[in-house]
Amino acid sequence: MLTQIIIIFIILYFARNIYQEFFSNGTNPLSSTEEKDSTIVEGKFTPKTLAKYNGKDSPKIFIAVKNRVFDVTQGAQFYGPGGPYENFSGRDASRGLSKNSFDTEVLTPIDQPIDKLLDLTDVEKETLDGWEEHFENRYKIVGTLEENKD
Ligand code: HEM
Structure with missing residues (x-):
């Protein structure tokens, strides 16, 4: 018994x-995204579809680093409207991060092919890898960045 x-x-x-x-x-890794905004489908973004996740057109803020898309909404004080790095919001931030620059002109326009970063120096590549690690440690990945369809 x-x-x-x-x-x-x-x-x-x-x-x-x-x-x-x-x-x-x-x-x-998607739970927080899905809980707060059920319209976000994990997976594929293009430079154009990523653009709306800038904290203005959507409350969510996404940033692409080396073709992976991170949900950086938790870092809205950095990337939200008026934040010091708002230029990265909804964008492929790779080149800006590699050059430690938050100039909007450094980033590839959203209607252009994805930046292949082929001309980066070794130091810039290392800088970018360091940032990538920072994002991996801090934020969730919600998808990948792929070429615009049109
Ligand atoms: C003017 C000199 C700068 C100062 C005083 C500064 C200051 C800071 C501070 C205090 C943080 C927060 C660190 C933390 O709490 O984890 C930070 C994070 C950050 N900074 Fe800067 N920064 C400067 C320049 C730059 C530049 C030129 C870039 C361009 C790439 C940059 C990109 C970032 C990014 C991406 C983060 C991480 C935010 C996150 O964790 O999501 N910073 N910075």
């Missing part, structure tokens, strides 16, 4: 863990 009770408790314990795993969403 006691053995049966113990077995039932063990089963209940595992069932609870499995339930939490599935429904807490704690490990799902």
